[in-house]
Amino acid sequence: MELTLLGTGCPKVDYRRFGPSNLITSKKTKILVDCGSGVTQRLDQAKISTADIDALFLTHLHSDHVVDLYQLIISSWHSYRVNPWKIFGPKGTKKFVSKIMDAWKDERNLRIKYESRASIQAFKPIIKEFNSFGNIKIKDINVQYFEVDHKPVKHAFGFNFLYKKKKLTISGDTRPCENLMKHAQKADVLLHEVFIDGEFKETTKMRTKKTLHNVRNYHTPSTIVGKVAKLTRCKKLVLTHLVPTKFNENKLKKTVKFDFGKNPIIGNDLMKIRI
Secondary structure, eight states: OEEEEEEOOOSSOOTTSOSSEEEEEOSSOEEEEOOOTTHHHHHHHTTOOGGGOOEEEOSOOOHHHHTTHHHHHHHHHHTTOOSOOEEEESTTHHHHHHHHHHHTHHHHHHHHHHHOOSOOGGGSOEEEEOOSEEEEEETTEEEEEEEOOOTTSSOOEEEEEEETTEEEEEOOSOSSOHHHHHHTTTOSEEEEEEEOTTOOOOOSSSSOHHHHHHHHHTSOBHHHHHHHHHHHTOSEEEEEEEESSSOOHHHHHHHHHHHHSSOOEEOOTTOEEEO
16 A cells, blocks of 8 residues: 655645645555645646546545545546546535536536537546444445544544555544544554644734634644654654645654654655555
């Protein structure tokens, strides 16, 4: 099993770190997690066709994680996708996808009529919404989904990807969360989001003290993420969804290592990790 970090950024634009998205592959399977800004470009760089992705899993419905959903769908049609998209996500996913498809309905119908392509199955997504916990088999990879804590977001999820005897845990967006630590036990790789303490400066208007407190409060701070990883007993910790995207890398490594006991891997777009 292999993990490819397609986007390691956050809502603030950074050409080096695109919006949150990850690709999990095995010999038979290609699974996409989230579809943040630039996902199709990164897939192309990774030499993966959108026509060949077996399933899309959404951690939650924040815009930075789903903003390129329609681009993903329309580009797969242009790449000759012949199968419906399988989309798995939290409560509200069906409504969200329906609205996105409806917004582009007229333009899409014009393309379908004029371009006369062989299949329109890419435009007929099959959507399933999560309960609080469950398992979904995608070919040779078993996916476990479980709730994490990203309040005030009502429905947010992390995932375990199980392949043979290997385990990859993806935290999704979450504050320190006991349920995540429970399900991430002894992961070969824990891919965890992080809010990097000390890198934001308070301003009088757009970045007030309250703003910084609230953003930090529903993510996992760099001063805590190492403790979380230590409690999971994971073999490797990879940091992603880096908030902010510009930071002192050596300081971050040192802070996290102090609690984790090992150097974390700071994720970069298109980084590949064998599991």
